[in-house]
Amino acid sequence: MRDLKVSPIRNGTVIDHIRNGLALEVLRILGVEGLGKDSTISVAVHVRSQRMGWKDIVKVENMELSPQKANAIALISPSATISIIQDYKVREKRPVDLPDRLVGLLRCPNPNCITNQGEPVESEFEVIRRKPLALKCLYCERDLEDFIPHLAPGASGTRGNGG
Template identity: 40%
Template sequence: MINKSQLQVEAINHGTVIDHIPAGQGIKILQLFGLIKNKERITVGLNLPSVALGSKDIIKVENTWLSAEQANQLALFAPDATVNLIEDFEVGEKLQLQLPEQVEGVFSCPNSNCISHNEQVSSKFKVRAVKRQVRFRCNYCEKSFHQDFMTF
């Protein structure tokens, strides 16, 4: 018999838990933070059942703690995610996410005609949330893009 309250992803002793990530965004978050290069153990759950989201992703990284600034960058892909810093299997601190107003040098502009592809300039985007979706507006070509079109 299966226990319905059984954890689907193992608890960690020390580190960071990023939960309530919209399904499909977990891999992007691993790339954005370079967590794959981390030598610590990482547990990733994709498309897990969620009452609030229907399905969600979760990332647990042992012996690694995100800063408040990194947590705010996380909001670019998962504005409603929770970031818990874990000590001795307990939540020591919860980081509150705030969407940054601008992001620079992280993404390439999806518009192939944008001057940022031909000139030696750092990419810049204004960031805003529209109906719980994050949108990026290029500083150079002034086109607006949904988060799914943004690449590193």
């Protein structure tokens, strides 16, 4: 808190240790348009960090992060941490954590994949390697290593009340 780059918030969520330069992608995942006016958002880009060299930070008032959005953030920035702020204090702080399977979070890059045929089939990817992260489509076995262009709109998926 000593070198706080943005003003403190009373209640909300802090996404810290975001990979340098990816704050705007995190905002896209959060779906800024869907947040109300009481959710003031502060963004710090290119912040000096002991641990990472440089990092980005996003702080959102009066918002809780859905598990699906936390998964999307883990995907693009495995180093990110999520802190829940209540009454100006850190109630909870945890690293993001990517599950072994991701449902409805990404579009398969294979246009012929069953998940791209307008059928009611949600995409499903399996983590086949953690470092560096690589995923494989469970339907067509296509590999995916470039996640940002394939995040589903809003990255909220269509299942599990991600939105």
